Amino acid sequence: MNVLAWILQVLLAVEFLFHGWLFISPPAMMVDAIAMSGLSAWFRQFIGVAEVVAAIGLVVPGLTSTLPWATPLSALGLTIVMASATIFHIVRNEIPNAISALNLLLLVVVTGYVRWKVVPLRGRSAR
Template identity: 40%
Template sequence: MSIFLWGLQGVLAAVVGMSGLGKLAQPKDKLAETYTWMQDVSKGTVWFIGLVEVVGAIGLIAPAATGIAPVLTPIAAAGLAIFSLLAAILHIRRKELRGVAIVAILFVVAAVIAWGRFGPYGW
């Protein structure tokens, strides 16, 4: 199960990290072509979301891989699960079913990682 959780951590970190880097590196106007919800938020909010995603992705891998404060890994997973719930609320309010489906999948993956690493398969 630990190998399975490592796999989930890697996939979630890659997906969330790349999304966050994109939000940090590209101008909001260019991103708004892909993400219609960005029309309703400020540039600072987009940057903050990107930063949270990048930090969350790092938190999924680095603490456990280095053995330095590995409890931060399930905390990062729980934080990303909460972040996904907040994203789902945004997409529900905007009636974007595709967005809700995507963040629901991310929520489930993050919740499984948090459960496994806080519980029976922790460090």
């Protein structure tokens, strides 16, 4: 189960690093598309930073054996972001985007639960 948790953590971290960076520093054509969606520039950047920080929080605690509580906390933060994204896309009738967001939401919830209850990461003092 630990291997599965690590696979999920790494895949989600890559996804959210990429997506977060696109929200922080998007290409010009994406800025226009996001602006048309009604998201302000500051909110887009806030979401981007939240995704990048959470992506780091998914993997760094396990690699460094420090702050093991940060991984489930990062998953919780991403749960809030992805639940909001799912609702946002449903309201706008963007069903394919809503399904993608929902899939990521489910993966983040599973990862957070696994790292919180099933195979939690251990800090240095716990070894």
